[in-house]
Amino acid sequence: MAGKTLYDKLWDAHVVRQEEDGTALIYIDRQLLHEVTSPQAFEGLRLAHRKPWRVETNLATCDHNVPTTELKGGPETIEDPVSRIQVITLGKNAQEFGITEFGMGDPRQGIVHVVGPEEGATLPGMTVVCGDSHTATHGALGALAHGIGTSEVEHVMATQCLIQKKMKNMLVKIDGKLQPGVTPKDVVLAIIGKIGTAGGTGCAMEFGGQVFRDMSVEGRMTVCNMAIEAGARVGLVGVDDKTVEYVKGRPFAPKGEHWDLAVEAWKELHSDDDAKFDIVVEMDGSKIEPQVSWGTSPEMVLDINGMVPNPDKETDPVKANGIRRALDYMGLKADMPVKDIPVEYVFIGSCTNSRIEDLRAAASVLKGKKISDKVELAIAVPGSGLVKQQAEQEGLDKIFIEAGFEWRNPGCSMCLAMNADRLPAGKHCASTSNRNFEGRQGAGGRTHLVSPEMAAAAAVAGHFVDVRDYL
Amino acid sequence: MDKFVKLTAIVAPMDRANVDTDAIIPKQFLKSIKRSGFGPNLFDEWRYEDVGQPDADNSGRPLRKDFVLNQPRYQGAKILLTRENFGCGSSREHAPWALKDYGFDVIISPSYADIFFNNSFKNGILPIILDDKIVDALFQEVYATEGYQLTVDLQAQQIIKPNGETIAFEVDSFRRHCLLHGLDDIGLTLQHQEDIKAYEAKRKQQAPWLFAN
Ligand code: SF4
Numbered sequence A: 001m002a003g004k005t006l007y008d009k010l011w012d013a014h015v016v017r018q019e020e021d022g023t024a025l026i027y028i029d030r031q032l033l034h035e036v037t038s039p040q041a042f043e044g045l046r047l048a049h050r051k052p053w054r055v056e057t058n059l060a061t062c063d064h065n066v067p068t069t070e071l072k073g074g075p076e077t078i079e080d081p082v083s084r085i086q087v088i089t090l091g092k093n094a095q096e097f098g099i100t101e102f103g104m105g106d107p108r109q110g111i112v113h114v115v116g117p118e119e120g121a122t123l124p125g126m127t128v129v130c131g132d133s134h135t136a137t138h139g140a141l142g143a144l145a146h147g148i149g150t151s152e153v154e155h156v157m158a159t160q161c162l163i164q165k166k167m168k169n170m171l172v173k174i175d176g177k178l179q180p181g182v183t184p185k186d187v188v189l190a191i192i193g194k195i196g197t198a199g200g201t202g203c204a205m206e207f208g209g210q211v212f213r214d215m216s217v218e219g220r221m222t223v224c225n226m227a228i229e230a231g232a233r234v235g236l237v238g239v240d241d242k243t244v245e246y247v248k249g250r251p252f253a254p255k256g257e258h259w260d261l262a263v264e265a266w267k268e269l270h271s272d273d274d275a276k277f278d279i280v281v282e283m284d285g286s287k288i289e290p291q292v293s294w295g296t297s298p299e300m301v302l303d304i305n306g307m308v309p310n311p312d313k314e315t316d317p318v319k320a321n322g323i324r325r326a327l328d329y330m331g332l333k334a335d336m337p338v339k340d341i342p343v344e345y346v347f348i349g350s351c352t353n354s355r356i357e358d359l360r361a362a363a364s365v366l367k368g369k370k371i372s373d374k375v376e377l378a379i380a381v382p383g384s385g386l387v388k389q390q391a392e393q394e395g396l397d398k399i400f401i402e403a404g405f406e407w408r409n410p411g412c413s414m415c416l417a418m419n420a421d422r423l424p425a426g427k428h429c430a431s432t433s434n435r436n437f438e439g440r441q442g443a444g445g446r447t448h449l450v451s452p453e454m455a456a457a458a459a460v461a462g463h464f465v466d467v468r469d470y471l
Numbered sequence B: 001m002d003k004f005v006k007l008t009a010i011v012a013p014m015d016r017a018n019v020d021t022d023a024i025i026p027k028q029f030l031k032s033i034k035r036s037g038f039g040p041n042l043f044d045e046w047r048y049e050d051v052g053q054p055d056a057d058n059s060g061r062p063l064r065k066d067f068v069l070n071q072p073r074y075q076g077a078k079i080l081l082t083r084e085n086f087g088c089g090s091s092r093e094h095a096p097w098a099l100k101d102y103g104f105d106v107i108i109s110p111s112y113a114d115i116f117f118n119n120s121f122k123n124g125i126l127p128i129i130l131d132d133k134i135v136d137a138l139f140q141e142v143y144a145t146e147g148y149q150l151t152v153d154l155q156a157q158q159i160i161k162p163n164g165e166t167i168a169f170e171v172d173s174f175r176r177h178c179l180l181h182g183l184d185d186i187g188l189t190l191q192h193q194e195d196i197k198a199y200e201a202k203r204k205q206q207a208p209w210l211f212a213n
Helices: A006-012 A039-047 A081-097 A113-119 A133-141 A150-159 A184-195 A210-214 A219-231 A241-247 A258-267 A317-330 A356-368 A387-394 A396-403 A451-463 B027-033 B093-104 B114-122 B134-142 B174-179 B185-190 B193-206
Strands: A015-018 A024-027 A030-033 A059-062 A100-102 A127-130 A143-149 A161-164 A168-175 A201-206 A234-236 A277-286 A289-292 A301-303 A345-348 A377-380 A428-431 A446-449 B006-014 B079-082 B106-109 B127-130 B149-153 B159-160 B166-168
Touching: A006 A143, A006 A201, A015 A039, A015 A396, A030 A113, A030 A150, A030 A241, A039 A081, A039 A150, A039 B193, A059 A081, A081 A100, A113 A127, A113 A133, A113 A387, A127 A150, A133 A143, A133 A219, A133 A241, A133 B193, A143 A234, A150 A161, A150 B185, A161 A168, A161 B185, A168 A184, A168 A210, A184 A219, A184 A277, A184 A301, A184 A446, A184 A451, A201 A219, A210 B106, A219 A234, A219 A241, A219 A356, A219 B027, A241 A258, A289 A356, A345 A451, A356 A387, A356 A396, A356 A451, A377 B093, A387 A396, A428 A451, B006 B134, B079 B134, B093 B114, B114 B127, B114 B174, B174 B185
Parallel strands: A030 A059, A030 A127, A059 A100, A127 A143, A168 A201, A168 A277, A201 A234, A345 A377, A345 A428, A428 A446, B006 B079, B079 B106, B106 B127
Antiparallel strands: A015 A024, A024 A161, A289 A301, A289 A446, B006 B149, B149 B159, B159 B166
């Protein structure tokens, strides 16, 4: 019998029952909640007079709508009325149903996908859901994690189960050693550039090979976070000593005897050597260059030394049209060097790149430098209150501020501009976030996805540069 | 989801064809954080003289007196009688949410838009399909008699008129089962409660740290 993949193991451990057509009830160990996709689910419970099945498995925080500028007080001080209501509602719902919430001003508040692992609330071997597509992030810990819709949020609260069919197994295997200056963000952007935004559709995407074994746990989170941008609802990395070390001592992590039992069980959480994958993609890690997205889809990505594509050289008319539309929206010329793209805004943050290692990496580039006077606004937004505290203890905030950055409070911020942090129309932004769709960071805004190091270097230069020249 | 078994209620006549979901609940109300509370804005543009805003108080707004739901004789109606292709247009589930919240449990029409038809069952509304001519006759009777009521019996799959006459109707047996027992996806999953509990008992042995708090 062939061995099992990590996904097979996680799936098998959570099947409550399975119908003949393959539809299964999957048990959910942890649900994370935020203010945007939960209100109708709570309302549904209320109307049906239902209670959460295991209320203690739910954990809530507000992130999408919270201001990142100086807090004037609690949620009632948010200026935008729609944002205010959503944040207040989450607090009320959490209270009514008895769910733990990290609200505004709580140092543990932050982006839900930063908070979960940071608190040890997401653990290896767990099934994790959240009404948010970037839930794939938690797969970096060897958890089966995916994003769900609002009616499913309600379903999980009420039944502790999710109705699911098993996905295909996909392996992205990258061996070799990354060059200095090449980061997890570059790795995942390069993967998306290679396989496309639908490359992982219908799959659980495991990342394997030396590059991921060498990578820190936070780096693995950056990679798994963007599995969804490659079409996969689930991203996974097998558990190793680094994972265990990362989880140890976190507030929600198992303690005492339970800790020993858990660690023993987690040792099995990797794909067997003879496991069978439906799809395997291999890449050479040593050949990956720093990446910059040029267009309006995460697959429109280039090496820093590359040239913006020319639609006239594209033989597929559908693709050629896509390139033309993207060039037009982004205000770029065909064949221009990526390094000539100006940078007017810089955003370091989001659930992809707002952890302490990301801030350290950006600060290491900024140290002793000033941002270009062509840059109109550069903001650094830590992923959580605890990340912010840690960064301040290390003096990173001073490095950012002295370089000319604004040092903000935690939240989703300019990743999707649901709060007041918006990218103005026509402006180019070097952003460490995950989506460069039209209008994502603000109507008409032009997003370029990069690593924290590349964003910092671009801030200094006023255009994109190869961070390896700054090391 | 609410059960639907049998109901006797006033019938409101919505004498229009192709009533779309934009008319049922206009787009500005989709920003809400709720799926309840849409009732006061059901048919907002037809019902009020001014333009409705989300989260505004609707109680003092000027009503269009001739609109059917504003007429005293149809107050408390739970059955909506209407013409073909009801619920066409966008797929917004806010449409059945608004109808249900207003108080409608049954719709009677010669035909419906597909998505709306599905969404209705999911939200505890019974959309009944009757022949054109029967619907036409019902309109005449509703207009002729103030306080006209119908009894809708899902168990027996029939409508009973005030004079005792009955009209049979068809409904998909699975959907009928779900409505009669008030089952939505959650309700159906909860039928497997024992399986979930058995899983938890077993899992607790294997991974006790997941059940520690
Ligand atoms: S940071 Fe961006 S991608 Fe992540 S959860 Fe917030 S809005 Fe979504």
